Amino acid sequence: MTLTSPLLSAVPGLRHAFFTREGGVSNGIYASLNGGLGSNDDQTHVAENRRRMAETLGVAPSHFLTAYQVHSPDVAVVTEPWTPESRPKVDAIVTATPGLALGVSAADCGPILFADAQARVIGAAHAGWRGAFMGVLESTLAAMEKLGADRSRVVAAIGPLIRQRSYEVGEEFVHRFGRDDPANAQFFAPSERTGHAMFDLAGYIRMRLERAGVLLIDDPDICTYEDERFFSYRRTTHRGEPDYGRHIHALVLEA
Template identity: 60%
Template structure:
């Protein structure tokens, strides 16, 4: 049941290796929330039209699972940018506009909210420095992944120790794009052609955002992998902007992927 009170986030084997260093993580699904209707489940999207009291309760449940107080579960106002903020405590007032957060402070959970874009969680277990990035195609293309790594280095991390895992996002089988999209990537790097495959619709292509993201992480010099879970296809577990658009639904929820340093 989606509204069962027990949260059941997906875990990464790679990031689980950092638990001995007091690093906790979870890629949360729709399971365990109180929202209903088109938002059924654990909708944490404060930008959605869902009842914000229900969203707050969903976020409280995530914070509890992560072992932090609700005001210490931090997410930014995501704008599909390459921008990263350093969190030293709860955000005061309006959330900063950015697409990634890094921190070295215990007792803070940082997260990325998504509904097809790629949530990437980062950890340097030895330095106890963590990061969370929202990597849609715009952010990934413009450097949000690399900027997150640089921001972590600014806090004392080393990229050869950083672990990075891409969580649930839209798969290539469900991500059809037009020729102008392909041209944008080809203009940036001719080698990007390998991330596109022909679509059944003439002139269109299927884009592998997951592979593109992981390859950029590996080229940046970090250990990287993906969970290989599709937000579009797995409706019982994930919200999907593209699925909502295809169905002409009024709105959609968001799931969160979060990582924290334990005290």
Template identity: 65%
Template sequence: MLQAASIAALPGIRHAFFTRNGGVSQGVYDSLNGGVGSSDAPEHVAENRARMALALGVAPERFLTLYQIHSPDVVVVNEPWAADSRPRADALVTRVPELAIGVSTADCGPLLFADSEARVIGAAHAGWRGAFTGIIEATIAAMEKLGASRDTIAVALGPTIRQPNYEVGPEFVARFVAADIDNTRFFTDAEREGHAMFDLTGYIASRVEQAGIVNFEDLGLCTYAEPERFFSFRRATHQSEPDYGRHINAIALHE
């Protein structure tokens, strides 16, 4: 598993950006697939998630993720839920100890949030649509309602697809530029005429900065570029694979 130095230094908080290594899944899911929405064997996913829960010091039933829908919606977590009743949203926040909250990714940006002074944590799934529609700002606002402060929130961005591997079409570029002409800085020309390469991580960093967060760390890793370490939806699509594994990126408070 990977960690952000800025969050690892905070007392009473454990976190991890889990890689694809260290689990029991096989084939395209090899090996630490945490995606309950994948077609992997459910018993393999359950074992993988139990290993992740152990790494964060919580019971497996207190290791919580969402039914993600690429939205700006945030859930405040007060108690565990059953695996078959996951809320439909793309971020979670809590101040309850011994609960691990996480998001699954396979190219999109995983963001972990922590305010050790207020003892409030959060996790957000920031694909282009979620980042564009405000998932970052919504997560911060939800943390503030629990007592956190933008001045003391640390945010870390884990493995995400990077610009050299993220080609998009002209309608995609037009959507971003129409919203803000300054968004042109997140695009460079692609080899295919009319297409562009999108800097998702740069866009996420910009939204975090504009939200007033000073303590931001980007691990600088690309899911597409390192097949031995990371799952990638886009890479799996390009290779005509039948499915793909999902990483879990999670954080927990401890007494």
């Protein structure tokens, strides 16, 4: 049901998990561990799935937190639980409060989990291409530093996401990245279709993290599009399915 990062697993006083779609109660296209509050799945199933994930991390369901993600660079600092109705519209969460599990929802985008063991500060970021491009990773690190973290000590784990071999994009997408920085050309490979290219989201995320001063980065090199253990927005689109499940990837400081 879960995957872990070797680097994060070595951090004392920390629990984390990259959840697969296995081990839940949802049916059909949502089978089975769908944690997406924004999906059209039966919300009682979603609640039970999230309860199971919270239990895996050793927290109460009320302390298993995810934001209302909007593909932004915005970050929320968390000191106490919120309700599903009051969750902030941001794409990253940070805390120094033990017992609060910080989660991000994803189904092809990049889930990034951060931890500074010495400062006891953690963060979780949802980095699709737009969020990464707009600076959500750098915003997360800046928010962690305000809580006492040092980015040179931070461990960052990149979770399962869509990989370059499955991520075809159009010409304007390539031009947007090229206008921002000509060096971004390294993240695009030729596509079989004229006017398209294959985008390396994981490589782009790693570069942004390295440029921001993160020295320790983990990446399992798992593709959510190819691997049926994971939900994939793009795979759902290609199959003509009406909706898709969402993963939650999360971490928590032990109390």
